[in-house]
Amino acid sequence: MKDINWGELSFGYFKTDYNVRCYCKDGKWGDLDMSDSEFFPMHIASTCMHYGQEVFEGLKVFRGIDGKVRMFRCQENAKRMKDSAEYIMMQAPPVELFVRAVKKAVEWNQEYIPPYESGASLYVRPLLIGIGPQLGVAPSTEYMFVVFVSPVGPYFKEGFKPVKTMLERVFDRAAPCGTGHIKVGGNYAAGMRSGEKAHHKGFSMSIFLDAKEKKYIDECGPANFFGIKNNTYVTPSASTILPSVTNASLMVLAEDMGLKVERRQIPVEELSTFEEIGACGTAAVISPIGSIEDSATGQTIVVGDPTVAGKWSTKLYNRLRGIQYGEEEDKFGWNEIL
Numbered sequence: 001m002k003d004i005n006w007g008e009l010s011f012g013y014f015k016t017d018y019n020v021r022c023y024c025k026d027g028k029w030g031d032l033d034m035s036d037s038e039f040f041p042m043h044i045a046s047t048c049m050h051y052g053q054e055v056f057e058g059l060k061v062f063r064g065i066d067g068k069v070r071m072f073r074c075q076e077n078a079k080r081m082k083d084s085a086e087y088i089m090m091q092a093p094p095v096e097l098f099v100r101a102v103k104k105a106v107e108w109n110q111e112y113i114p115p116y117e118s119g120a121s122l123y124v125r126p127l128l129i130g131i132g133p134q135l136g137v138a139p140s141t142e143y144m145f146v147v148f149v150s151p152v153g154p155y156f157k158e159g160f161k162p163v164k165t166m167l168e169r170v171f172d173r174a175a176p177c178g179t180g181h182i183k184v185g186g187n188y189a190a191g192m193r194s195g196e197k198a199h200h201k202g203f204s205m206s207i208f209l210d211a212k213e214k215k216y217i218d219e220c221g222p223a224n225f226f227g228i229k230n231n232t233y234v235t236p237s238a239s240t241i242l243p244s245v246t247n248a249s250l251m252v253l254a255e256d257m258g259l260k261v262e263r264r265q266i267p268v269e270e271l272s273t274f275e276e277i278g279a280c281g282t283a284a285v286i287s288p289i290g291s292i293e294d295s296a297t298g299q300t301i302v303v304g305d306p307t308v309a310g311k312w313s314t315k316l317y318n319r320l321r322g323i324q325y326g327e328e329e330d331k332f333g334w335n336e337i338l
């Protein structure tokens with residue numbers, strides 16, 4: 001294992017030794033190449049640079065309590081990248097190739113998988129870009145698939161605590177029949193103005209509304225939204241929302257714990273009725289939300305006790321993390337031991 005101060009790691013880029021690359025030309029994928037460079041040369045007219053042909057993924061690998069290395073639901077990420085790529089007319093790596101590339105990237109950098117005790121993990125970032133030149137708007141005929149890894153620290157260094165958020169009333173992240181449901185960089189660009197506005201005001205993230213009616217909760221920038229009340233886990237359902245693997249897993253666990261699960265529209269007015277609210281995604285699993293300030297009126301909704309994570313959020317968080325670190329039975333077969 002590398003000599004790294006694992007406990008001090010944050011969620012940021014950390015250089016490792018190797019990355020995996022694979023090229024596709026005219027629909028045919030080549031072999032997986034090993035690279036020790038953090039850079040690649042690119043054509044000045046490549047479609048990823050000019051017309052946004054870029055999709056990515058994010059998943060984690062954990063060193064468990066028993067010393068074994070576990071990869072969490074990689075197939076789901078592989079399928080999602082395929083869906084994302086195909087929607088914006090890109091060639092997607094087949095699921096089998098995706099999984100093989102992720103495993104290679106982990107294997108070649110296994111010294112960077114943090115020790116169990118640190119609470120850190122190895123984040124895997126698969127990236128697919130159009131690299132062929134086009135000046136007229138058209139899909140590229142050449143693609144590059146890259147997988148790199150980065151050790152990332154425990155998300156909650158000061159403990160699992162609720163954050164303050166802002167309800168975005170002005171800007172939209174994704175259009176109803178647009179690209180909100182796929183993992184493309186462009187969605188993040190669209191959300192950055194609001195995200196920075198929120199950060200400047202001291203909030204950890206903004207919560208977006210549906211772009212059409214501005215009535216329903218959509219997503220929290222880079223994470224799905226959920227609320228819990230009356231023993232029910234509620235999460236929005238809309239064509240603009242990215243199908244989060246974490247959220248899908250939490251829904252299964254919620255049901256397993258005896259909660260009802262509802263996927264439906266959540267009107268803004270309903271926010272104040274939730275006992276617990278959270279954002280969920282691979283990076284943090286769950287970020288409990290303690291308050292939501294309306295960016296139009298300045299009014300604040302306080303959720304439960306805003307200084308302590310709710311009972312169900314804490315249970316769900318501990319259960320999912322427990323499965324990922326091999327502390328709890330992997331009842332649903334989500335881990336692959338590497």
Ligand SMILES: *Cc1c(COP(=O)(O)O)cnc(C)c1O
Pocket residue numbers: 058183187219221222223224242243244245246247280281282283
């Ligand atoms: C990646 C992502 C999420 C979280 O998905 P996970 O699979 O749980 O990591 C949520 N929302 C958006 C917009 C995303 O891009």
